[in-house]
């Protein structure tokens with residue numbers, strides 16, 4: 453049985469998550485939030501290239517195929533890479549809430565080794581929201597979408613404004629992102645919550 457941290461239990465005033473009315477329809481691909489993202493960006497040769505799709509309610513599905521550059525032990529995925537896959541899938545839930553959120557806490561259980569060449573079938577859902585705090589869970593299965601669980605996570609994401617990235621990101625990447633109309637459009641798509 454895995455341990456759980458009390459900071460990952462929603463507080464008494466938490467409410468069920470609400471799917472944003474303009475959220476992508478179930479089955480729709482969500483696309484990368486940033487081309488240079490190690491989790492989902494097409495511009496990172498060694499990245500995970502995770503492709504997430506909207507699910508029902510406030511949930512997403514995603515797939516990640518482990519490549520040789522993702523090894524920890526010989527022939528097996530690195531645990532940090534698997535945590536990245538979970539983190540990225542959980543991060544994609546922002547598309548359904550239409551808020552921008554960053555990981556505050558991520559608790560990962562490694563249940564089965566994941567060999568190179570394996571496709572990890574990921575699912576994530578928001579379980580509760582309390583103010584800026586978004587509580588969520590994710591699983592990664594091997595051998596098919598209904599296969600055994602190899603990894604799972606509980607997370608607390610914290611809602612932030614775009615300023616979070618502008619204030620903290622390195623100047624050259626922020627400037628390049630701001631100069632890219634497509635990137636600005638994607639960032640704004642998150643930020644329409646009333």
Ligand SMILES: CCCCCCCC/C=C\CCCCCCCC(=O)SCCNC(=O)CCNC(=O)[C@H](O)C(C)(C)COP(=O)(O)OP(=O)(O)OC[C@H]1O[C@@H](n2cnc3c(N)ncnc32)[C@H](O)[C@@H]1OP(=O)(O)O
Nearest residue numbers: 459485539540543552554555556557610617629630636639
């Ligand atoms: C125009 C172009 C511009 C660019 C466009 C970019 C578009 C991007 C679009 C989308 C990006 C999405 C990217 C997803 C990628 C996958 C997800 C990741 O890997 S994200 C990276 C890893 N995470 C971090 O780097 C966070 C680092 N941490 C922080 O920055 C701060 O700690 C932050 C924002 C998380 C919180 O800081 P505070 O000052 O805003 O807020 P406080 O008051 O500290 O916390 C708020 C509440 O949350 C709790 N909290 C915060 N951290 C906690 C923790 N670790 N554990 C438990 N509770 C925590 C606190 O106790 C507080 O709770 P109470 O309101 O008092 O009940």
